[in-house]
Amino acid sequence: MTLAEDTGPERGGDDLLAAEYVIGVLAADERQIASRRIDAETDFARLVDGWEVNFSPLAAAYPEIEPPVSVKTAVDRRLFASAASVATPAESRDGLWSSLAFWRGLAAAAVAALAIYIAVPILNPPVEQPRSRLVASLTAEGSDVKYLAVYDAAHHEVGLSHVSGERAAGKDFELWMIEGKNPPVSMGVIPAGATAHIVVSPAAQQKLAQGAVLAVSLEPSGGSPTGQPTGPVVAAGDLKSI
Template structure:
């Protein structure tokens, strides 16, 4: 199998990072990683896409019934005898707990399964064409947690910037001046820590600013990307 093929590497990396690649297939993939730069690059790319979204996943204690079912499946007729050391049992449960945590994160990020947690809101910010030749035309995607407390942005295509320029994200209220959400990456994921100011916002915008951001608290350069927001 040709693991240097970008499409194949991307597909396997997506399954690996999300946790859906399991058992012998997962172990085989991990053994291949050190010798295949294309696979390594694809894994890092998917980690940068998905891992920041876990900041919006609230920790939840599994119900007692879940632990009983796990105990029944791994124990049953083959339950270790009473003289088994407490250390061995502790190691086993630590392993089960770690696996359950990883699986929960993967499912929460990819499936947004129904439950108490609200699914994330995805906003696409389209290019306005306001800066001719300043950037590569593209779009940004903003993934916002259902409670509006966390947000991750990422360009669909890397944006070319001059060394003394930066991209700044703004919340657009129904009325009044835009509110800065900080600088965002032109080539990767950015975790926005000021998402609480999204309350009352009807849209998002990205402007071209000096390297340190707007010196006035308002957009000073052209607005390059705009998207509607409905929380």
């Protein structure tokens, strides 16, 4: 197969299904089936566990972000300060829970808190980001080479996880981006190993963000000498939003 021929991906195999389950790209019904198999099939559950370990280096690049505490502080202040201020000594003697003024004050504070909750994202809208992560299953009919690719727009890199298939002696796998009918653009030789990261050039970032096709070809050691694919396509797939 060449890049001029059909490069549509062929899905199949429990290993690939487990990997797609871990990164969250399965359709809802497929995910339910996979979840049931995890509970019922020990071998499949082991595959899922293995992929969670394989993908952990990719996830480690993204630190946890805690939500701001300012909203909760404002809500607490409006709720409890307002409720306390409406209670009178007589009401305190009768019991706070039987005070009509208390409940009116609490309702008013709740409305104010809701207004704050709604207003905060309007007044301080989050910075709108392009689709920050895209994923592709790279496979090809008649080839045992399979990769899972994750494009991270925030860090401008493609993370590759090697699922199966080995390169021949004296050969390398090279990653290509295909946009429409334009000539393939090399993204570099794929380093050997279970996982790899390839930095995306500024010129290719916008094209990838729009959902291009990624393809892997078998090339001489060191990559294509011509700047275009010279060997067969061993895996390919469309980038899709996670």
